[in-house]
Amino acid sequence: MKYKITFIGSGNVATNLAHAFDSAGHTINQVVSRNEEHAKALASKFGAYYGISLSEIHNDSDFILICVNDEVYKEVIGQFPHGIKSIICHTSGPVRMDVLGDYATEYGVIYPLQSLTKDNVKSMLEVPVFIEWSSNNSKEKIRDLADSISNRVRDVNSDDRMKYHIAAVFANNFSNLMYVLAKDYLDSHELDFKNLLPIIEETALRLRQNNPRNVQTGPAKREDIAIVDKHLSMLSNIELKEIYKKLSHYIMTEL
Amino acid sequence: MKYKITFIGSGNVATNLAHAFDSAGHTINQVVSRNEEHAKALASKFGAYYGISLSEIHNDSDFILICVNDEVYKEVIGQFPHGIKSIICHTSGPVRMDVLGDYATEYGVIYPLQSLTKDNVKSMLEVPVFIEWSSNNSKEKIRDLADSISNRVRDVNSDDRMKYHIAAVFANNFSNLMYVLAKDYLDSHELDFKNLLPIIEETALRLRQNNPRNVQTGPAKREDIAIVDKHLSMLSNIELKEIYKKLSHYIMTEL
Structure with a gap:
């Protein structure tokens, strides 16, 4: 089904989700954000309305998606007008679904497990999207909405999401x-950090085929104390030395 | 120019370099390794001779490449027969070039800055290869050899290589x-680690376009103490908790 969607927030998550839902054929109805410039900019991409206060929310969307920073969730949710008929979903990793219970009849979570930036909008197709719901009615619609942008939708409760x-x-x-x-x-x-890009990418991409434990390498893994000590002697930053020591110790004793 | 190459070692580095040099048209002449089975297996891929002791080294190669674990370098180098006419190069990150000075007239370093595994031989074309040399004569040949497998050959002295x-x-x-x-x-x-693969890959690949400082995210970066404390309360492994604390503290104070 195609839905009408309102976004609360105009940052990285809102921008990526709005593009994904728009591409999937849904209607971006309104963007509400304290930052008027950002709200206007994002809304204008989809011919949507915009607003700068929660009191301006239109009551004709199927979904209201809250895409704000984790630390302002409580504040934002506390300002929700009563009588909202839309399904209200938040999009945060660590915020429990229950925080929405006092403000909505139907609510849930749509959490894309990805690091998103608005400067570089990417396809959500392979992004794991964790969903949660307050009732069977919202379950069906939330799943339907999430399925329209990702092939990796999973039911994950608040505890496991954390x-x-x-x-x-x-x-x-x-x-x-x-x-x-x-x-x-x-x-x-x-010295030039760019020289490390190939080894960084190889280390990450290798996990598609390998358990990270099986591909751990380096002086600590080989228990090559001479090299570890040599490295430590060359690190003059105390904090850096401490981090090197702690992580090497963990590798030597636990891996 | 095309060269004849002897490998000391038959592990990850030797395997990857042997494939790369063979593809570039050089001749893999001999593989010498204490592990007879591995030496034989690698040599057989290129129709090369094999041996299990340094005393068996043929003296007709242009290059002898030492590809052994960092911690046995001294031992291996100490066993080198005298009168070797080949250019002897080691391939290690932390080992200084000078360790070869007592055993060879011409010597140097060819260090591929990549994490290599023999189970998954990859192209070396984009791998930074750091070279060093003992004389102008060896410099030219070492550069020529390295250039034949990588587009990212760099002159890097022992200090900077470390x-x-x-x-x-x-x-x-x-x-x-x-x-x-x-x-x-x-x-x-x-819970399923596979759900993290997209965020891990994104984090690594993002560095092609971004300074890692500018893309740092997360509760510590936002100084979201509530989430940091919640996470810490959920980590029962003491060592893990310590690592989480130390790294979060560094992010909060230095980034």
């Missing part, structure tokens, strides 16, 4: 931190 | 550890 979110912090936020540390270190010696 | 090696530990070994931690955590809750 666990995936923790795992994603390691797999995404912390691996990206490792790239930052590598780049900062090379920059400080006027 | 710095790249440290950076690669962060960018490869430690990022892979983050994938291990994510998988172990999900496995322990019977």
Whole structure:
């Protein structure tokens, strides 16, 4: 089925989902965001209405999708007008579905497990989309909506969604931190981070075929203490040295 | 020019380089490795001789490439017969070129900055290959040989090569550890690590266009203490909790 959709938020998640749903044939009805410029910009791409306050929400959408930063969820949800008939879904990893219970009759979650940026809108086809629902009626529609943009829709409850979110912090936020540390270190010696791109990509893409435990390499894995000590002696940044030590110790003792 | 090449070692690096040099039209002359089975297997792919001891090295190769684990370099180099006329190159990230000085007249380094496995031989064309040389004569030939397999050959001295090696530990070994931690955590809750593959790949491939500092996301980056604390409360493994804390602290204070 084709739905009319209102977005609360005009950032990375809203932008990517709006493009995906528009491409799938749904109607982007309205974009409501405190940032008027962003709301207008996103709405204009789809010929949608825009607004800057939740009091302006039109009551004729099938879905209202909340796409705001995790830390302002409570604030935004608290401002929801009463009597909304749309199915209200949030799109956050760590926020429980129940927070919507006081403000909507039908509600749920549509959480795309991907790092999204509005500067680089990508296909959602292979993105795992975790859904949750408050009733059988919303279940069917939420699944239908999610299925229209992704081939990897999964039913995942709030508890398990939080666990995936923790795992994603390691797999995404912390691996990206490792790239930052590598780049900062090379920059400080006027060496070129671009030389690391092939090994970074290989390390990530290799997981399609391999368990990460089976492809762990490096001096710590080989328990090559001489090289580990040599490396530590060359790291002058105390914090960096501590991180190197802690991670190497984990590899040596647990892998 | 086309060269005759002897390999010392029959593991991941030797296998990948042998395929690359063979494809580039060079002759794989001999494979010498303590593991007779591996030496025979690799040599047989190229119609090469094999041997299990350094005393069996033929003296008619243009190059001898040492492709052994970093920790046995000294031992292997110490066993080199005198009077070798080939250019001897090692292929290690952290080993200094000078270690070859007592055993060869012409020597150098050919270090492919990539994580290589023999089960999955890949093209070396985009792999940065760092070279070093002991004299102008060897320089020309080493560059010629390296250029025949890679478009990204760079002159990098032993000091800077070690710095790249440290950076690669962060960018490869430690990022892979983050994938291990994510998988172990999900496995322990019977959740599916495959759902993280798209975000892992996106995080790595994004670096082609972006500085990793500019794409850092997550609760620590947003200083969302509530989520960080919630995550910590859900990690029962003490070591994992410590790693989460240390890396989040670094993100919060330094990024």
